Amino acid sequence: KKIYKIAVIGGDGIGPEVLAEGIKVLNRTAELDGSFAFDFTYFPWGCQYYLEHGEMMPEDGIEQLSRFDAIYLGAVGYPGVPDHISLRGLLIKIRKSFDEYVNLRPVKLLKGAPCPLAGVKREDIDMVFVRENSEGEYAGAGAWLYKDTPREVVIQDSVFSRFGTERIIRYAYDLARKEHKSLTSISKGNALNYSMVFWDQIFAEVGKEYPDVETHSYLVDAASMFMVKDPKRYGIIVCSNLFGDILTDLGAAISGGMGLAAGANLNPERKYPSMFEPIHGSAPDIAGQGKANPLASIWSASQMLDFFGHKDWGKKLIDIIEEMMVEKKVLTPDMGGTATTEEVGDEAVRLLGK
Amino acid sequence: KKIYKIAVIGGDGIGPEVLAEGIKVLNRTAELDGSFAFDFTYFPWGCQYYLEHGEMMPEDGIEQLSRFDAIYLGAVGYPGVPDHISLRGLLIKIRKSFDEYVNLRPVKLLKGAPCPLAGVKREDIDMVFVRENSEGEYAGAGAWLYKDTPREVVIQDSVFSRFGTERIIRYAYDLARKEHKSLTSISKGNALNYSMVFWDQIFAEVGKEYPDVETHSYLVDAASMFMVKDPKRYGIIVCSNLFGDILTDLGAAISGGMGLAAGANLNPERKYPSMFEPIHGSAPDIAGQGKANPLASIWSASQMLDFFGHKDWGKKLIDIIEEMMVEKKVLTPDMGGTATTEEVGDEAVRLLGK
Ligand SMILES: CC(C)[C@H](C(=O)O)[C@@H](O)C(=O)O
Numbered sequence A, B: 001k002k003i004y005k006i007a008v009i010g011g012d013g014i015g016p017e018v019l020a021e022g023i024k025v026l027n028r029t030a031e032l033d034g035s036f037a038f039d040f041t042y043f044p045w046g047c048q049y050y051l052e053h054g055e056m057m058p059e060d061g062i063e064q065l066s067r068f069d070a071i072y073l074g075a076v077g078y079p080g081v082p083d084h085i086s087l088r089g090l091l092i093k094i095r096k097s098f099d100e101y102v103n104l105r106p107v108k109l110l111k112g113a114p115c116p117l118a119g120v121k122r123e124d125i126d127m128v129f130v131r132e133n134s135e136g137e138y139a140g141a142g143a144w145l146y147k148d149t150p151r152e153v154v155i156q157d158s159v160f161s162r163f164g165t166e167r168i169i170r171y172a173y174d175l176a177r178k179e180h181k182s183l184t185s186i187s188k189g190n191a192l193n194y195s196m197v198f199w200d201q202i203f204a205e206v207g208k209e210y211p212d213v214e215t216h217s218y219l220v221d222a223a224s225m226f227m228v229k230d231p232k233r234y235g236i237i238v239c240s241n242l243f244g245d246i247l248t249d250l251g252a253a254i255s256g257g258m259g260l261a262a263g264a265n266l267n268p269e270r271k272y273p274s275m276f277e278p279i280h281g282s283a284p285d286i287a288g289q290g291k292a293n294p295l296a297s298i299w300s301a302s303q304m305l306d307f308f309g310h311k312d313w314g315k316k317l318i319d320i321i322e323e324m325m326v327e328k329k330v331l332t333p334d335m336g337g338t339a340t341t342e343e344v345g346d347e348a349v350r351l352l353g354k
C-alpha cells in the first residue's frame, strides 16, 4: 500500500477549519480505493506562531517539510502581522525553497456555481492557468535610493531567466498537447520592452517544438477584458507571476468566487514536495464560527490526487462538489446555504461513499 | 472669442474616421456656445507615414505639436509595423514628451449601454481611474544579458520616483475631494516589496493632507475581482501605469465595451498640450467601411471640453451619447445598430442643436 506523507499547515484564520474537511475527504478516498493511504502531520505554523516565536516557522522548517510528499496549506495572514512578513515567511518561502515553479489554477464554472456574467454558458468557462511561480515580477529584487528626500527613487526589478521562462512555457505546451486544448500566452510586449519581448520570443521559440498545439498571444489588458467578455476563447493559459496573480483572481470572480478557487504549487520534477492550497484568504472575521466554505479546500485536495496520479479520484471530487452545488442543500452561507463547514465536509464524504 | 488650437492625429485604421465625427461635434458645440472656437490642424502621422519615411512622425514632430492647446488622437498601430515601433514612436512618445502624467479614464455605465455583468445596476458602475502615465512599470528601463545562451536573463525595471508618485496620488486626492468621492489606491505591497511598499507609503503620507477624503487600499488581484463582483465600491481610483492599463480595460469591458472607452492624457499644469483619445485600437479589419463606432471619440471630445473648463458642454456630450444609446436608433453594428460612423456623428450634432 502506498502511503502519502502530507504536511498539513492550517495556518491562520479559517485555514485549519477548511483543511480539516479536505482531509476527511482525502482519507475517505483512500479508504474506498484501498491501494493508498495518507499520513498527515500537522504543523502549527502561521501568524500565531510568529507572535510567540518571532518567525512564521522554525529555522529548520523547510528541512522538516522536505521529507513529505506534499504540503497541504490552509491560509496565511492575520491582522497584526504585516503581509510581507507572513507571506514571505511562509507561503512564498515554501514556493521558492521547493522550486514550486508551476502555479496551476483551474478556472471552471461547475454546474450549480454562481456566475456574475450575463449570457455566459457554463461550458464557456473552462480554462487552466499555468502561472510562473518562482521569478518574474515577484523576484523580490530592487533598490530604494535617497530615502525620504525629494529625489527618492524606488526600483523594482522583474527578472526573467531563460531557464525559468522556458520551463514554464514548456510545461504549458505539454499540458495543452496532452489535453488537446489551445494555449494562450499573455504578455505586454508593446510596453514592457525587455521582459515581455523576451517572453514573447521564448513562447514562439518553444512553440516550434509543438506545431500541433494551437496558440494565441494576447496583451494582458485585452486578456483581462476577454475574461469578462468572451471567456470561452481560453483553454490553457500561460503567464508570468504577476499577470497570473491578477487574472486568476479574475478567473475566480467569474467562476463561483473565492470559495471555490484552488491552486497547486508544483515542482513537476518531484525533487521537492509540491503544495496545494485553497487560494482564498484567512478570513479572520469568520474564523472559528463554522461558516467557512471548504469547497476550495476540497478542490485543492482533488488537485493533490491528480498530482499523485489518481486522476479518477481527482475527478470524482470535482463531481461531488458539483453535485452539492446543484442540489443546493448542504452549502455554507457564502453559497446561499445554511450548512456549517463540517456539514459540507461530511456531505462530501457521504456522497463519495454512495 | 477664445480659439483652441487642436492638433489632430488621426493615425491608423479607423482613427481618422472616428475623429472626424468628434470634430463635427466639437465644432457644433463651439457654434452653439459662441464664446469659443476650434482651429484644427491635421497631421498625417502614423504607420503609413512610417512606411514612407521610416519614422512615425517627423523629427521636429514634438516641437510642432508643442504649439497647440491640445492633441486629438485617433488610434495607433497597423499590421506590418511592430507595436513597439508604432507606439513608442507616437503615442508613448507624446505622453512622455509632454509630461502627460495623468491618464484619466472614466468608467461609467451610461443609460442604454450594454453590460456583461448580471444583477448590476447602472448606477453601480461609475468610477474614474487616475492612472500614472509617465514612469512606473513602463519606464522602459532594463537589461538583457547573455543573449541566446542558456544563462540568458532579462530584467525589466519599474521606476517609481517620489516626484512621480506623489504628484499622481495628489492629483487623485484633489479630484476625490472636489467630487466628494472615495479614493481607492491599488497596489501589491505583499509581493512587490520595493515599488508597491513605496506606493502604499506615499498614499498614506499624502493622505494626511486630506483627512476629509475616504480612502481604501486594495491589492491589485482583489481589485480586479471587485471590478466584476462589486464595482459599486469604487469612486476615484489611483494606480500605477501597468495596473491602470489592465484595470481600465476591465473597466471598459464592464461598461459598454471598447467602443465607448475614452481616455485623457493630461499635463495638469498646462505647460504642454494634453492629449485626448478613444482608447480602442485601430481595428484595421473594419477601417474605411463606415462601421467604426465614434462614440468613444465623442466621449474623449467631452473630456477635452472638460479640460478647457467647458464642463457644461462636456456633460452635454455625455447626455447625448446616453440619449442615442437609449433610443437605439442611430448606432453602429458593434452596438447592435445599422448606422454608419458618419450617421452617428450627424445624429449627435442634431441632438446637440435641439
Ligand atoms: C498572497 C500573495 C503573495 C499571493 C500572490 O500574489 O502570489 C496570492 O495573491 C496568490 O495569488 O497566491
Ligand SMILES: CC(C)[C@H](C(=O)O)[C@@H](O)C(=O)O
Residues within 6 Å of the ligand: A190, A191, A221, B087, B245, B279
Ligand atoms: C498601446 C499601449 C502601450 C497602451 C498602454 O498600455 O498604455 C494602451 O494599452 C493604453 O492603455 O493606452
